[in-house]
Amino acid sequence: MEEKFRGYGIKITPQRLELIKKLKELEKYHPSFNDIYKAVKATHPSVSRSTVHENLKLLVKLGIIGSFHYKGEIRYEMNSEPHVNLAEPNGKIRDIKNDKINKLLAEIGRLINEEEGIKVKTILVIVEE
Numbered sequence: 001m002e003e004k005f006r007g008y009g010i011k012i013t014p015q016r017l018e019l020i021k022k023l024k025e026l027e028k029y030h031p032s033f034n035d036i037y038k039a040v041k042a043t044h045p046s047v048s049r050s051t052v053h054e055n056l057k058l059l060v061k062l063g064i065i066g067s068f069h070y071k072g073e074i075r076y077e078m079n080s081e082p083h084v085n086l087a088e089p090n091g092k093i094r095d096i097k098n099d100k101i102n103k104l105l106a107e108i109g110r111l112i113n114e115e116e117g118i119k120v121k122t123i124l125v126i127v128e129e
Helices: 002-007 014-029 033-043 049-061 099-116
Strands: 066-070 073-077 083-087 093-096 124-128
Touching: 002 014, 014 033, 014 049, 014 093, 033 049, 033 073, 049 066, 066 124, 083 099
Parallel strands: 083 124
Antiparallel strands: 066 073, 083 093
16 A cells, blocks of 8 residues: 555655554454444554545545445455455454455446446445344
8 A cells, every 4th residue: 555655646654654553453343433443542542533534535535445334334354355344243344255256246336337338337235234
């Protein structure tokens, strides 16, 4: 992710490095803004909510990470490939890793593009357990 920042000519600050580190640590469960902010704040007490928020917005805008709304929160994810997200009863969201399902989702994206003329940016599937 640091290489992507550099590729866009974005300065790598200690706060951004910590944000990248925490995103990698938390990526398995699609953290919310508050999850990420608390994790960064624990190691960088002087970081502000707006710094974390603006950097997350930048990462999403550049397509480095994805975001989606779920039950009133914005969740962040690193996996940009079509996949199914499983929302667990404990509030965590994780990817279902299944090649057959992922191929079907890619096919759905292709069909929407070909049949409907819509260029699919992302496919978001959330299954609740």
